[in-house]
Amino acid sequence: NAGVTQTPKFQVLKTGQSMTLQCAQDMNHEYMSWYRQDPGMGLRLIHYSVGAGITDQGEVPNGYNVSRSTTEDFPLRLLSAAPSQTSVYFCASSTPGLAAYEQYFGPGTRLTVT
Amino acid sequence: DAKTTQPTSMDCAEGRAANLPCNHSTISGNEYVYWYRQIHSQGPQYIIHGLKNNETNEMASLIITEDRKSSTLILPHATLRDTAVYYCIVSLYNNNDMRFGAGTRLTVKP
Numbered sequence: 001n002a003g004v005t006q007t008p009k010f011q012v013l014k015t016g017q018s019m020t021l022q023c024a025q026d027m028n029h030e031y032m033s034w035y036r037q038d039p040g041m042g043l044r045l046i047h048y049s050v051g052a053g054i055t056d057q058g059e060v061p062n063g064y065n066v067s068r069s070t071t072e073d074f075p076l077r078l079l080s081a082a083p084s085q086t087s088v089y090f091c092a093s094s095t096p097g098l099a100a101y102e103q104y105f106g107p108g109t110r111l112t113v114t
Numbered sequence: 115d116a117k118t119t120q121p122t123s124m125d126c127a128e129g130r131a132a133n134l135p136c137n138h139s140t141i142s143g144n145e146y147v148y149w150y151r152q153i154h155s156q157g158p159q160y161i162i163h164g165l166k167n168n169e170t171n172e173m174a175s176l177i178i179t180e181d182r183k184s185s186t187l188i189l190p191h192a193t194l195r196d197t198a199v200y201y202c203i204v205s206l207y208n209n210n211d212m213r214f215g216a217g218t219r220l221t222v223k224p
Contacts, residue, residue, distance in 0.1 A: 040216075045212070102160030
């Protein structure tokens with residue numbers, strides 16, 4: 001099992017450019033989420049999905065789009081990058097149920113917008 | 115979700131127990147207490163969670179007060195590799211919307 005994988009690991013964008021951050025998991029988890037972490041801060045939820053075809057907004061969704069066409073993949077799209085989106089982005093997955101509930105996080109994508 | 119309050123930082127000697135407190139005075143009856151940690155710049159790692167009973171696993175113990183307004187995460191024998199930021203989160207079970215605060219930066223010293 002690779003767990004949760006994210007690509008790219010690093011990215012530099014110019015203001016106004018768009019891009020997609022990739023996230024994939026091979027654990028057949030129903031739930032997937034995107035968080036951002038600004039320097040010295042905790043994580044903030046951007047968008048999440050409870051299953052293929054279902055997405056919802058988190059705490060800070062503006063400027064980002066998501067879709068969930070398969071159980072495995074949950075890409076995050078930046079529509080028009082802004083310097084305020086400079087951050088580390090983490091993807092996470094989990095599965096509901098009676099077993100211990102925990103989120104598995106990917107290694108992160110470090111994004112700089114100039 | 116209820117909010118949590120944690121100390122900004124703590125130190126612990128290697129080999130000693132690390133006791134990390136968390137206040138969650140507005141916790142509701144169906145909310146769980148979760149602990150995660152983040153080592154350096156890696157993705158957060160789940161440690162433990164509980165509702166009202168004390169819990170123990172291979173990583174740590176979680177002590178929740180009887181009124182559920184506070185809890186303590188205990189690392190019984192801290193090692194240098196336990197240096198990390200520890201997050202206490204209160205959330206509904208199976209809630210995908212977890213709110214991470216600033217956490218406690220634990221430094222384990224030789």
